[in-house]
Amino acid sequence: MDEDLATSTDAGFAGLGLRPELLRALSDLGYEEPTPIQREAITPLVAGHDLVGQAATGTGKTAAFALPLLQSLPTGGTDGPAALVLVPTRELAEQVSQAVHRYGRDLNVRVLPVYGGQPISRQLQVLRRGVDVVVGTPGRILDHIERDTLRLDGIRTVVLDEADEMLDMGFAEDIEAILAGTPAERQTVLFSATMPPRIDAIARRHLREPLRIRMGRDTAAADALPSVRQSTYLVARAHKTAALGRVLDVEMPGAAIVFCRTREEVEEVTESLNGRGYRAEALHGGLSQDQRDRVMGRLRGGSTELLVATDVAARGLDVEQLTHVINFTVPSAPEAYVHRIGRVGRAGRTGAAITLAEPREQRLLKAIERLTGQRIVVEKLPTVTDLRARRLELVRTTVQEAMAADDLDRFRSVLDSLIEEADLEQVALAGLKLLHEANGGDVDEPEIPSAMPLRDREPRRNEARGPAGGGPGPDRYGDKRWARNRGAVTRVFVGLGRRAGLRPQDLVGAIAGEAGLPARDVGAIQITDRFALVEVPEAEADRVIRALSHSTIRGRRPTVRRDRPNR
Structure with a gap:
């Protein structure tokens, strides 16, 4: 399920000028309402304008650029790719590629994710057969360009997704080189969670009279926020259904609404809760008005205790018995969170708002906190x-x-x-x-694994970042402040150096993209003619070594190991 696309009515998307094949795919996926960024961005992008959008992860920006990108693809296919999407990490490359494939399935779109750590021979085979959309990390995209295996002369649309993250990882030069090789008349789209001067400089150099969109605060909604207990549990996606059951077992709500993002998700969660012994009913845009009325009647009458619903289906609901609102997924827009939890805590009544969040969604939770001015407490998931x-x-x-x-x-x-x-x-x-x-007796079920919170990936701008952030490179070697903040560190030996064209940003990008280590946690980098040394947190060293050992850097697979103490 695409975490970036919130629910919407077919009429909502139909009003954005999308072709029937895309509308049909959205309807089949159960999406019911465009998010704010989708409403603002899709129409001008379909019209061919360049665009700069400031929007955080989870606001719906993937669909905001993917749907217009698919709309503009030429019919009958092309010899080379018509669209190029640049992303900072392999995980995001896979997510965007999957989303493009789902939305464009009725168009028979051919999409290829390109990133390091995947055998390049497989990518070469697919490129030779022909693709319509390439989604990849800048380093691997540039590698294909230098090999002359990726043609850019047919590119009509270029998207820079999470541009600030790519710059933080040291991809600025790669991005400039890639854009320079694309046609001047292309459409260019840039999305970024923040807008530092260097992002604005890229927009001025490479975009033509772009429309600028910024998803701002809904202060009226924030002011109307009820006084309720707000908390969140960090849960890996694979364990969210089990975690929801555990939370409900412990909370024992009198009546609750569980908010999901799509109709399909609503049906899956409803079936799971009923299997656990709860009386749960589904409420989404696929139900007739009579069916909705009957569901609400059973909730108000007490024969149903849990309502599993999409945002659009739950609008305007005022159920006096509600004690809990549970977000099975983090809302796509911070304003939606406010409207959801406004269902409880009315007229002086007490209530609880609980959110199940994946670790990577913490940035979205922080956006909600900035909007509401209230803290969402991260709690430990209840144990057996x-x-x-x-x-x-x-x-x-x-x-x-x-x-x-x-x-x-x-x-x-x-x-x-x-x-x-x-x-x-x-x-x-x-x-x-x-x-x-x-009442259920003794509990005999497995523990749900804890999800480790991610470190904040947005460093302070005055913090020394080394080569990834434009600060000093080898000068940071032995930086005691960095080591003290990160705990024990380990030097990793990489068997590539200046003779192979290795740059600090290549190492940072590979470590962040392949091992999933935030760029700010990469320490001092020292590059010699034949090898490089890079500092990483001791706790992450083995993972970094494994990931880099199976990765390709500057077209080569290097030897990677812990540095020998006597070097």
Whole structure:
């Protein structure tokens, strides 16, 4: 599921001038409403304008450029690629490539992700057969250009996605070289989470009278934010469904809305919750009005306890019984978060807003915090032990409430007969055991792995960054401040040097792209004629060595190992 594309009605996308094949693909995928960046960007891009967009990850920018890009592809295919998308990492290359493939499936679009760490022979085979869209990291794209295996003369559209991240990773020279090889009459699109002067300089040099879009704050929505308990759990995507069940088991909401991004996701989550024993109902744009009314009637009547819904289907809902809003996925726009959690905490009532976020979505959570001016507390996912304790607490609370009832005398004869055979404590414990088992009993399920939070990838601009950020290169070698901030560090030997054309940005880009280590965590770099040394955190050293050992840098696969102490 494309995390960048929020739900939308078919009418919403149809009004943006997209061709029928794209609208059909969006409808089949269950998307129901364009995000703000999509509404602002798609129409001018379809019209052929250049565009600079300031938007963070998760706001829908992938679809904002991918749909117009597909719209402009020539019919009947081309000899070489017609569109080129530059991204900072292999993970993003794969995500964008998958999104382009899904949206363009009825157009038979041929898309190829290109990045280091993948056998170049496979990429060469696909390029020889012909592709329409190439999505790749600057280093590997430039490698293909230098090999004369990637032709740019037929490029109609170039997209720079997460441009600030690419510059932070040292790809500025590569980007300039790639753009210089594309036709001057191309359409150029630039998206960036931040707009430092160097991004603006690229826009001035390479874009023609671009339209500028910035996704700003919805201050009115932020001011209307209710006073509710806001928290988030960091969960890997593969474990989100299990995590949702665990959170619901511990929270035990009276009634809750679980927000999902697409119809397909709504159906999957609803089926999972019902399988766990909850009474859950789906609510999305694919239901008729009569079906929606019946679902809402059951929720208000108490026969349904969980409503699993898309944003568009849940608009305007005011259910007095709601105690929780749970975001199964982080909302695509910060404003959507405000509108979602506004369903609870009304008229002085208490409520909770819980978000299940993947580690890479923390930047979007920070954007929500900036909009609302309130902190979203990152909490540890409940363990099996926590759930067992919660169920025992439920037993205690249930018994306390029963003790306050005035109709207990009718059970006295049963108690009297039981205490003739056993003492009162044993009778009470047996009763508690039966009640506990009726509430689900002992938990026998695996622990959900913890997702480690990512470090903030946006360094302070006055922090020494070494070659990746334009600061000093070898001068940072032995920088005690950097080492103190990162803990223990290790020097990694890379068997390529100046004779192979190796540059600091090549190393930073390879480490960030292949090993997933943020560029700011790459330490001092020293390049000699025949080899290079680079500092990385000790805890990440083995992962970096494994990743680089299977990667191609400057067209070669280098020897990579820990540096020998006597070097």
